[in-house]
Each structure stands twice: as structure tokens, then as C-alpha cells.
Amino acid sequence: SSGINAEYGGKRYNLIKYCAVVLITIGVALFMYKDGKDDGAGFTFGAGEFLLLTSLTLDGLTGVAQEKMRVYGTRAHYMMMSMNLAALSVMTLGLLVTGEIWHASNFCLKNQTIIPEIITFGFASALGQNFIFITVSEFGPLMCSIMTTTRKFFTILGSVVLFGNTLMTRQWIGTMIVFSGLIMDNIFGKTIKRA
Numbered sequence: 001s002s003g004i005n006a007e008y009g010g011k012r013y014n015l016i017k018y019c020a021v022v023l024i025t026i027g028v029a030l031f032m033y034k035d036g037k038d039d040g041a042g043f044t045f046g047a048g049e050f051l052l053l054t055s056l057t058l059d060g061l062t063g064v065a066q067e068k069m070r071v072y073g074t075r076a077h078y079m080m081m082s083m084n085l086a087a088l089s090v091m092t093l094g095l096l097v098t099g100e101i102w103h104a105s106n107f108c109l110k111n112q113t114i115i116p117e118i119i120t121f122g123f124a125s126a127l128g129q130n131f132i133f134i135t136v137s138e139f140g141p142l143m144c145s146i147m148t149t150t151r152k153f154f155t156i157l158g159s160v161v162l163f164g165n166t167l168m169t170r171q172w173i174g175t176m177i178v179f180s181g182l183i184m185d186n187i188f189g190k191t192i193k194r195a
Contacts, residue, residue, distance in 0.1 A: 016188040017142075023181030024146065028153055030174030063141035070140065076133040084129075146185065153178055 069079060095101035108115060135144040157175065160167060167175070 014188075016184060020181045020185035020188075021142075021146070023177050023184065024149060027174045027177030027179075027181060028149060030177065031153065031156070031171045032174075033170070059145070063145065066136050066141040070137060074137070076130070076137040079137065080129050080133040083133075146182075150178070150182060 066079065092101075095104070108118075132144060132148070135147060159165075
């Protein structure tokens, strides 16, 4: 994300910021990596890796667009409204083309007790988006990305501690690397260079 933002968005960060992002990424990857059977075939690039790279690329391009919107003074709630209108358009088109809208409508009609749950989920989603877009407009997309990745990491780590699960040595090393990256960014990563 920060690399794409630097390349296409004209924004430059200091070397410490890049190092902190790399450390956080490596730490989270070490923590989340699932040990599996080695079938002897080695690594193959499949659909999952393609979707991951596509997601990361689109995330980086979104960061570039959000950074440019910040330069023009676009406010958080306008960005949020625009994103939700675009998502609504794409989702409505998808539901109509696939015919899933009728399945969803029938499900809600047969299970009307789910409707308050859907409404509650919508309000919770809007509240969460509110904080995400305020963070993007006030602090930038890279800081938002660091915050959301760190929050997800702490949620998983808290779950491990709360439910008494044990961590492997690799996961403890990943945890220490994440904290090192966060501390490095907090202490040394505050300066930004404009291109």
C-alpha cells in the first residue's frame, strides 16, 4: 500500500516508516501462517495468492485515491457516502444479474426475526466505517491501514490469551516483530517527505 502510494500518489515516507510497515507485515504473516503438510510439490501460485495480490494492489490504489482526495480537502463522510453508493450500485447489479436478490428476499420473509439483526449489523458497520474514514481523512490511508492491521492482530492475540490457547515459538517471534514495528513507527516514523 505504501509502495503504491509512493509510486503513483507522489507521497514519500522516510525509510523508518517503510521498515516499520515491513516489520508489521512480516510479524503478522509469521503469526498467521498455518503449518500444513508438505506434499513435496513445493509452493505453487494458485487462486488464493492471486486474489491476495489483487486485493493488496486494489488496496494500494484505493490509498492513492484517498490521499489525493485528502489533498483536495474531501471530508470523511463524503468519502464514506461515495464509497457506500458505489458499493450499493455494484451489489444491486450483482444481486439482480445472479438472481440472488429473490433468494435473499424470500429468506428474510420466511425468517423475519433476522431483520432486526440485519439493521443492527448495518448500524454497527456504519459506525465502524465512520471511524475508518475519519482516520483516513485526518491521518491518511497508510496510518489507517496500520491501525486496522494492528487492531486485527490484537483481536487475535487477545482471543488467544482470553481462551488460553498456546502460541508456537514462531507466533511469539511474529508478535515481537509486530511490536518492534509499531514501536519503531511510533518513535521514529513521524516525518513525511513530499515528492
